[in-house]
Structure formats: C-alpha cells, structure tokens
Amino acid sequence: MTSFMLNGKQVSVKAAPETPLLWAIREHLKLTGTKYGCGAGLCGACTVHVDGKAALACQTEVSAVAGKRVVTIEGLSPNASHPLQKAWIAEQGQVMKAAELLAINPKPSRADIVRHMNGNICRCGTYTRIIAAIERAAREG
Amino acid sequence: MTRITSPHIKSQGPEVSRRSFLAGVGGLTFSIAFLGDGAPILNAAGKGDLGVTAWVRIGADNVVTIFNPSAEMGQGSMTALPLIVAEEMDADWTRVKIEQSPVDARVYGNPQFFGHQMLTVGSRTVQGYYTGLRKAGAQVRKALLTAAAGHWKVPVSELRTEPNVVIHVPTKRRLSYGEIAAFAKMPVNLPEVADGDLKNPCDFRLIGNKAIGRADIPAKVDGTAIYGMDVHVPGMVYAVMSRAPVHGSRPQSSNAAAIKAMAGVVDVVTLNHGVVVVADTMEGALAARKKLKVEWSQGARAAGFQSEKDLDGYRHMMEGAAAGDPVTTKGNVKNAMAAAVKTYQADFYSDHAYHAQMEPLNAVAHVNTTGDGAEVWAGTQSLDGARASAAKALGVGVDKITFHPCYLGGGFGRRSWSDYIEEAVLTSKAMRRPVKLVWTREDDVAYGAFRPMALQCLKAGVDKAGNIVAWEHCVIGDGRSLLTSGIRIPFYNVPNQNIELRGKSSGVRLKHWRAVGHGFNKFAIESMVDLIAADHKIDPVEFRRRLTRHSPRALKVIETAAAMAKWGTPRPAGRALGIAFAERSDSLSAGVAEVSVDRAKGRMRVHRFWASLDAGQVVQPGNAVAQMESGIVYGLSSMFSERITFENGRVQQSNFHDYEVMRMADAPEEIHVEIIRNNEPPAGIGETGVPIASGAVANAFFALTGKQIRHMPFTPDRVLAVLKA
Ligand code: FES
Numbered sequence: 001m002t003s004f005m006l007n008g009k010q011v012s013v014k015a016a017p018e019t020p021l022l023w024a025i026r027e028h029l030k031l032t033g034t035k036y037g038c039g040a041g042l043c044g045a046c047t048v049h050v051d052g053k054a055a056l057a058c059q060t061e062v063s064a065v066a067g068k069r070v071v072t073i074e075g076l077s078p079n080a081s082h083p084l085q086k087a088w089i090a091e092q093g094q095v096m097k098a099a100e101l102l103a104i105n106p107k108p109s110r111a112d113i114v115r116h117m118n119g120n121i122c123r124c125g126t127y128t129r130i131i132a133a134i135e136r137a138a139r140e141g
Numbered sequence: 142m143t144r145i146t147s148p149h150i151k152s153q154g155p156e157v158s159r160r161s162f163l164a165g166v167g168g169l170t171f172s173i174a175f176l177g178d179g180a181p182i183l184n185a186a187g188k189g190d191l192g193v194t195a196w197v198r199i200g201a202d203n204v205v206t207i208f209n210p211s212a213e214m215g216q217g218s219m220t221a222l223p224l225i226v227a228e229e230m231d232a233d234w235t236r237v238k239i240e241q242s243p244v245d246a247r248v249y250g251n252p253q254f255f256g257h258q259m260l261t262v263g264s265r266t267v268q269g270y271y272t273g274l275r276k277a278g279a280q281v282r283k284a285l286l287t288a289a290a291g292h293w294k295v296p297v298s299e300l301r302t303e304p305n306v307v308i309h310v311p312t313k314r315r316l317s318y319g320e321i322a323a324f325a326k327m328p329v330n331l332p333e334v335a336d337g338d339l340k341n342p343c344d345f346r347l348i349g350n351k352a353i354g355r356a357d358i359p360a361k362v363d364g365t366a367i368y369g370m371d372v373h374v375p376g377m378v379y380a381v382m383s384r385a386p387v388h389g390s391r392p393q394s395s396n397a398a399a400i401k402a403m404a405g406v407v408d409v410v411t412l413n414h415g416v417v418v419v420a421d422t423m424e425g426a427l428a429a430r431k432k433l434k435v436e437w438s439q440g441a442r443a444a445g446f447q448s449e450k451d452l453d454g455y456r457h458m459m460e461g462a463a464a465g466d467p468v469t470t471k472g473n474v475k476n477a478m479a480a481a482v483k484t485y486q487a488d489f490y491s492d493h494a495y496h497a498q499m500e501p502l503n504a505v506a507h508v509n510t511t512g513d514g515a516e517v518w519a520g521t522q523s524l525d526g527a528r529a530s531a532a533k534a535l536g537v538g539v540d541k542i543t544f545h546p547c548y549l550g551g552g553f554g555r556r557s558w559s560d561y562i563e564e565a566v567l568t569s570k571a572m573r574r575p576v577k578l579v580w581t582r583e584d585d586v587a588y589g590a591f592r593p594m595a596l597q598c599l600k601a602g603v604d605k606a607g608n609i610v611a612w613e614h615c616v617i618g619d620g621r622s623l624l625t626s627g628i629r630i631p632f633y634n635v636p637n638q639n640i641e642l643r644g645k646s647s648g649v650r651l652k653h654w655r656a657v658g659h660g661f662n663k664f665a666i667e668s669m670v671d672l673i674a675a676d677h678k679i680d681p682v683e684f685r686r687r688l689t690r691h692s693p694r695a696l697k698v699i700e701t702a703a704a705m706a707k708w709g710t711p712r713p714a715g716r717a718l719g720i721a722f723a724e725r726s727d728s729l730s731a732g733v734a735e736v737s738v739d740r741a742k743g744r745m746r747v748h749r750f751w752a753s754l755d756a757g758q759v760v761q762p763g764n765a766v767a768q769m770e771s772g773i774v775y776g777l778s779s780m781f782s783e784r785i786t787f788e789n790g791r792v793q794q795s796n797f798h799d800y801e802v803m804r805m806a807d808a809p810e811e812i813h814v815e816i817i818r819n820n821e822p823p824a825g826i827g828e829t830g831v832p833i834a835s836g837a838v839a840n841a842f843f844a845l846t847g848k849q850i851r852h853m854p855f856t857p858d859r860v861l862a863v864l865k866a
Contacts, residue, residue, distance in 0.1 A: 015424065023423045027379070032371035033364020035550070037499050038582040042797035045499060073364035080363035088354065090215065090361035091499070118806045121797060123499045123551055124215055125774025126767070127808035 004065045007075025017063035022046045024062040033073035033092050044120030047096040048072050054100040083141035087133035094120050098134050107138055197281050203319025205232045208242035210249035212261035212522045213357050214549035216827050217764040220356040221267050228347040229278025233305035239356050244544045246525035259524035262557050264726035264825025267760050271823050276334050283332040288325035289316050342820045351763050369520040369547040372505045374575040378407050379426040380568050383433055384415035384588040387790035388650050389441030392416050396434045403429050410571040417568045443648030443790035455596040455617040458643045465615050465641030468625050472637030477611035481602025485673055490852040491661035493785035494592040494654055497802050500550020501585040504565035507575035514541040520549035522557040530559035534566040554653035583795045590652030591785050593620035597665035607677045611637045619647040627659030632695035633688040655775055656831035659725050664853055667721040667836030671843055681720050682708050694755050695729055701753035702731035705815055717845035721836025726825025728756035732833030736841035743857030749811045757821035765826050769814045772830020778803035780835045784854050
C-alpha cells in the first residue's frame with residue numbers, strides 16, 4: 001500500500017512497491033489522462049509532475065512517490081485553464097513537460113524549448129505547433 | 142464552441158439508440174440513409190425503409206445534435222462531417238452537439254466504399270460523405286422552412302434562415318429551430334432537394350471557415366477524452382499476449398499451468414497465434430508473461446525471410462523472362478525507348494516501415510455469461526469491420542455485439558485491421574468476464590503490420606528536345622496494391638508508359654501505412670525526374686512545368702510551392718532546395734525542402750519546408766494545414782530514420798530506441814502550407830504531405846551534393862557511403 005497526494009487529494013494504492021506509477025494512476029486509480037506510449041522512458045507520453053518536477057510515470061516505481069505530490073493532466077489547472085491547455089496542445093505528455101519548462105523558465109528561447117522537449121515524441125508531427133504554443137503561452141501566460 | 146455529449150465518444154447499439162432517439166421528447170429526429178448512388182434519402186424518424194437511426198436531432202432546447210460516423214484519430218473528421226450538415230441546414234455551430242453515430246454501415250457507411258463500410262482510411266472521409274451530407278443538411282433546412290411556413294400560414298418563398306432561426310422576411314418574425322422542433326410534425330415524405338437547393342459555396346459560413354477548430358480538442362487537453370486504453374469496466378481483468386515471433390507459427394506447448402498458478406494470474410488462454418496471460422492487474426499480467434515459455438511450431442513461410450538479403454535479391458527478378466503485372470500501359474514504350482536520344486536507368490530501394498501510432502493497440506471486450514453476445518470498446522478505423530470481426534470471433538450475429546467506438550491515439554492505417562479486437566473477444570470468451578487486452582510497445586513493433594519494403598526499377602527515354610518520351614517503372618516486392626499506390630504518373634505528360642508490378646511473397650504481415658506506397662514511389666519517381674533534369678541542365682521546377690503543361694492544377698501547385706520557397710534565390714551557405722510533386726486521394730501537392738547535410742556525421746537536416754495543396758473545396762482549412770504539416774513530418778521521419786528489418790522472419794526492432802521517429806530537434810524549423818482555393822469537389826488531405834516530403838528531401842540532397850541516395854531511409858551510414866563514393 002502506497003499513499004501519496006494525487007492532484008491535491010490523498011490517495012492510497014494497493015499495489016506491489018515496484019509497480020510503475022503509470023499503472024497505479026491509470027489502472028488502479030482510473031485516472032487515464034496519463035498515457036502509455038512505450039513503457040521504456042523513450043516517448044514522454046506518461047509525463048507527470050512529482051513534487052513539481054516532470055517525471056516519467058512508466059519509469060517511476062509507485063513506492064518512490066510515497067508521501068509526495070503527484071500532478072497529472074487532470075490536476076494541472078482548474079478547468080483546463082493553464083495557458084498551454086488553452087493553446088490546444090492535445091497530447092498530455094507534451095503539456096506536462098512544457099508546463100515544467102514554463103515553471104522554471106518563463107521566457108524560454110527556442111533552443112531551450114527544443115532541449116527540454118526532445119524526449120517527448122509527437123507522432124502526429126506537430127512540433128512546430130508545440131513550439132509556437134509554448135512561445136505563445138510564455139508571452140501571454 | 143461545439144460541444145461533445147460526454148468526455149468520451151458515446152455510442153450505443155443501433156437498436157438501443159433508435160429507441161432512445163425516438164423517445165426523445167419535444168424534438169425532431171431526421172433519418173438519412175445513403176443508398177446505392179450515394180444520394181441521401183431522408184425520412185422522418187421511424188419511416189426509413191431501412192429502419193434507420195438518426196443523423197440529426199433538433200431539440201426543443203434549440204440544440205442540434207449531429208452524428209459522426211467516422212473514426213476520430215486526431216485527423217478531425219468528427220468535426221468536418223457534422224460541419225457539412227450544419228452548413229447546409231444553417232445550424233448555429235455554437236449550438237451543435239456532436240455524437241458518435243451507432244455502428245451500422247447500412248445507414249452510416251461511406252458511400253465511396255464498396256459496401257458502404259464505416260471505414261476511415263485513405264483520406265476518403267470528407268470526400269466520400271461530402272455531397273450526401275450537404276443534401277441531407279439542405280433537406281433538414283427545407284423541412285424546417287416548410288414547418289415554419291405552415292405555422293405562420295405564409296409561403297415558403299417569404300422565408301429565409303439565419304443560424305438556427307427561420308425568419309419571415311416581410312414581418313421580421315422569427316422562430317428558432319428549437320421552437321419549430323417543439324411544435325412541428327415531421328412530414329411523411331420529406332422535401333426533395335436538387336443540386337440547385339444547395340448553397341452557393343460563396344455563401345458558406347462554416348465550410349472553409351478558418352476560425353472553426355476541432356471539436357475533440359477540449360477533452361484532449363484536460364485528459365478526459367477516452368481512448369480505447371482508457372476504458373474501465375467493473376470486474377475487468379488485464380491481458381497481455383505472447384504472439385508468434387515469426388508470423389504463421391503456432392504455439393505448440395507452454396508452461397501455462399505454472400503461470401496459472403502464479404498469484405494474481407486469473408487465466409492463461411491459448412489462441413491460434415499465441416498465448417494470453419490474464420491477471421488481476423496490468424503489472425501482474427506483464428510480470429507473469431515474463432515467466433511464460435512457449436514452444437512455437439517450425440516451418441512458417443516467413444521463417445526464412447531475411448529482409449536485407451531478400452531486398453538485394455529483388456533485382457534478379459528484372460532479369461527473368463516473365464513479365465510483370467501491368468499497372469499502366471500507354472503508347473509503345475519499346476519503340477519509344479529505342480528511338481530515344483538518351484536513356485536513363487536507376488534503381489531505388491526502400492525498407493519496411495512501422496506505423497508507430499502513439500497509443501499501442503488495445504481493446505476491451507466483455508463476453509456475456511452465456512457466450513452469445515459481447516460488448517466491445519476500442520479505437521478502430523474500421524467501425525463496422527471491427528464489430529463484424531468481434532461477431533465472427535464469437536460465432537454470433539453482428540446484432541449480438543454492442544460496439545463502443547473510442548478515440549484512437551493514432552491510426553495511420555494500422556487500426557483498420559481488427560486483430561487486436563478479436564484477441565480481446567476470444568480471451569473474454571474463454572473467461573466470460575471483461576478483459577482489457579493491451580499490446581505493449583514491444584508487442585506493437587514485433588507483431589506489427591508494415592509498409593512493405595520495395596525495389597523500384599526505373600528507366601526513361603528522352604527525345605532531342607529533352608522531353609521524356611518513354612517511361613518504365615517496375616516495383617518489386619510483397620504486398621500487391623500496397624506497392625502500386627502512387628506508382629502512376631497521371632499528371633506528367635509522358636506519351637509512352639509501361640508501369641508494372643512483380644510480386645514476391647515474404648510471409649510477413651504487411652499493411653496500409655499513411656499514404657501507402659506513395660511514400661516510396663514518389664521518392665523514386667521524383668528522383669528520376671530530377672536526374673534527367675540535371676543531366677539536361679534544366680531547372681527542376683522548369684522541368685516539371687514542361688511535364689505538367691497539360692495539367693493546369695498540377696502546374697499551379699508546382700508554381701505555388703516554388704514561389705513560396707522563393708525558388709531560384711540564393712540559400713544560406715550549405716543549404717539547397719529540392720522539389721517534389723505528388724497526387725494522393727485526388728488532392729495535388731508540391732513540396733519544397735531546404736536541406737543541409739553534416740558531411741562528417743552523415744546527418745541531414747530539413748530547415749524549412751514549403752507545401753502547396755489543391756484539395757478542391759476544403760471544409761476545415763485550419764485543420765487541412767495541420768494535416769499537411771503532420772504528413773510532411775511523418776514523411777520526413779520515414780525518410781531519415783524509420784526502418785524495420787527482419788532476420789529469419791523476426792522483426793529486429795522493438796521500441797523507440799531502435800525504431801526512431803522524428804523528434805522535435807530534427808523537425809523543420811518552419812513549415813509553410815498554402816491552400817489553393819477552388820470549388821472543385823473535396824479531395825483527401827491527411828496523407829498528401831507524406832510523398833512530397835520524401836521526394837523533396839531526396840532532390841534537395843541531390844541539388845546540394847550532386848549525388849543521389851537511392852535507398853530510403855537516408856540513414857547516416859547511407860548518406861556517408863554516397864558522399865564517399
Ligand atoms: S510511456 Fe513512459 S516514456 Fe513512454
């Protein structure tokens with residue numbers, strides 16, 4: 001049994017300690033905004049925030065977040081009001097990764113963005129749009 | 142903003158839905174079925190001779206519900222189709238609610254497909270439904286006008302509509318569609334509409350409106366959209382499967398009994414092509430599968446397949462006496478080739494490619510306790526096909542399957558097969574309880590269904606004036622029509638053509654992949670065109686002008702892309718431009734890539750990309766641009782790194798570390814798309830970016846280095862080998 005804060009609420013998961021946080025969130029707690037893409041730390045689809053830092057839920061054991069604050073796309077902002085969500089980025093892993101960037105670097109350069117986001121695959125190839133959305137969120141956010 | 146009824150796409154079995162639609166109080170329900178000629182037949186609810194369900198419902202609350210029959214995989218069809226209906230019925234888009242239609246191809250099938258399948262493939266959705274849905278919308282509007290005229294006792298000719306309102310022009314009286322719905326009785330026979338009743342495209346408010354975004358996005362940005370993998374059903378267990386490592390081999394024996402004894406394991410189910418481990422939890426199923434040992438049968442046809450060696454061997458098939466299967470035969474190539482002042486010959490190779498849709502395959506199935514019916518939840522491109530496959534797997538009639546379409550985390554052609562859905566149904570059948578069957582990424586790669594590898598043998602003859610007068614193109618490989626898509630050159634003025642296919646069976650799983658064969662065929666064709674142009678010292682754009690001089694629309698996309706890129710003006714040092722033209726699903730496009738190459742590392746980079754598009758009437762221009770960008774990046778990705786190889790019939794790649802798809806750092810810094818506006822019938826857009834990307838990159842490399850790479854993808858080792866040669 002592991003307890004942690006998920007999107008501001010205390011939760012407990014009855015799962016083996018080494019269970020990936022990804023399955024704990026998606027399948028045990030049925031909060032499915034966090035996606036499975038590769039299970040190997042290669043795509044970023046499972047990105048969540050643990051104590052404010054982006055983490056790959058498929059590479060994080062649930063026991064490692066005991067007592068910590070985990071935030072998923074569902075809890076990123078009230079009513080999906082985060083500037084990145086308002087910019088209509090539809091792939092949640094990208095939103096969560098970009099939200100971390102804006103939190104630590106409110107005015108990122110293009111190179112900053114690419115460096116930060118390069119682990120997140122977008123198979124629909126919307127990279128130029130994601131960059132533009134982050135730049136816009138940085139301007140307007 | 143347009144609303145969607147619920148966070149996930151909602152749908153019910155047709156019987157249920159029909160009753161619930163008819164039971165809806167104080168509203169009008171319109172039923173439309175496409176019959177054989179693609180013309181819609183519209184009837185009041187319950188009067189349809191096919192027992193049809195509804196497309197449009199107008200509530201007394203003035204909300205217009207429009208049903209979407211297509212699969213939504215991020216391409217935007219679920220917005221585009223209802224938008225077409227809304228346009229012609231003059232609906233207020235802010236009061237439109239989109240619901241997923243029931244899965245019933247008789248009513249909701251795409252008229253463009255034989256048998257009217259509910260199949261979202263080949264960029265055919267808007268194209269196939271466009272005219273029918275316009276007429277349907279116009280019929281709804283006419284019915285509303287008739288009802289209002291009766292209510293006011295005035296002639297219909299004195300009425301007009303504004304969004305969701307009928308107006309009596311002389312008296313300025315108004316009735317909202319909702320108010321009409323509250324009192325109107327549906328006529329038994331709805332008014333006929335002719336082509337002349339349709340709006341003049343210059344009066345469109347919704348079609349072609351750049352401000353209208355995709356209806357599926359809001360639920361995707363807050364994480365509430367339900368993809369197949371997100372479905373939870375009470376009592377559900379988790380399944381993962383060990384599939385045949387060589388396609389066609391079968392499980393002979395396994396340690397199923399030992400696995401079944403593991404804590405948390407619910408069952409082990411052996412199917413034809415593998416063994417399924419079912420457990421209480423996802424992590425439990427994965428852990429148990431690691432311990433599973435399966436003996437596989439030997440001697441499957443694919444077992445001897447060595448992709449690299451076999452691809453090299455394809456060349457010998459050109460030397461054999463046997464002719465290929467003709468694709469296009471025009472004029473007399475033999476004579477023209479003999480009379481040509483110069484001939485050119487080149488071979489182009491391409492490797493297998495994997496879809497790599499972000500959401501690996503998965504399905505949830507719940508077979509009932511008596512085993513004669515099931516509920517199924519899945520994201521699929523083949524809605525009625527998936528339902529039929531589930532029924533077949535269970536050995537019951539289609540009416541015994543309730544199918545719930547979900548959002549697709551990408552399709553790209555992979556999700557029009559229902560193999561993953563059948564697996565879930567068969568597993569649930571063995572257990573009679575709900576099962577979520579998940580393919581890991583490794584499963585998705587290992588048991589993938591790939592764009593086939595191919596060899597393209599091209600030969601061209603040129604006359605004194607530098608015109609191509611003879612053209613031979615033979616594609617060799619496995620996959621039949623998967624290989625010939627995009628091999629024709631209907632917009633190039635070449636009088637003598639001989640285009641053919643030579644098939645060689647490999648026994649591995651092959652499938653449509655975004656733009657099918659266009660990616661590698663246009664790579665070969667456009668490279669050949671530039672080879673000849675360069676030898677004649679003719680500019681590639683000028684050379685294509687000559688080739689398309691009898692095809693004004695093709696010429697225009699070439700001119701437009703060239704102008705966008707400022708073709709002919711100097712480039713930054715170390716960069717060059719390449720152009721390619723392609724047709725796909727009746728749309729025309731040209732792309733220009735600005736490329737540089739790191740000569741030490743062999744890595745190419747596309748800095749900027751310009752594309753023009755003629756897709757006739759474009760329903761959602763903003764989304765069309767997004768689709769083009771997406772296709773271009775998908776095409777570039779396959780051009781630079783995507784490569785599946787087989788050894789002894791086994792796929793050698795397993796995840797994104799060895800099957801690399803394009804990442805942000807390698808994506809173009811800028812992509813510009815220009816839509817050429819006209820009122821021709823809509824054409825497909827979702828795949829058109831792929832072939833222009835491959836051809837443009839190949840030609841930019843040629844322009845930059847004077848050398849051609851003739852094997853895609855252009856991996857660094859291949860780039861270096863060509864540069865050194
Ligand atoms: S699913 Fe975690 S990085 Fe891909």
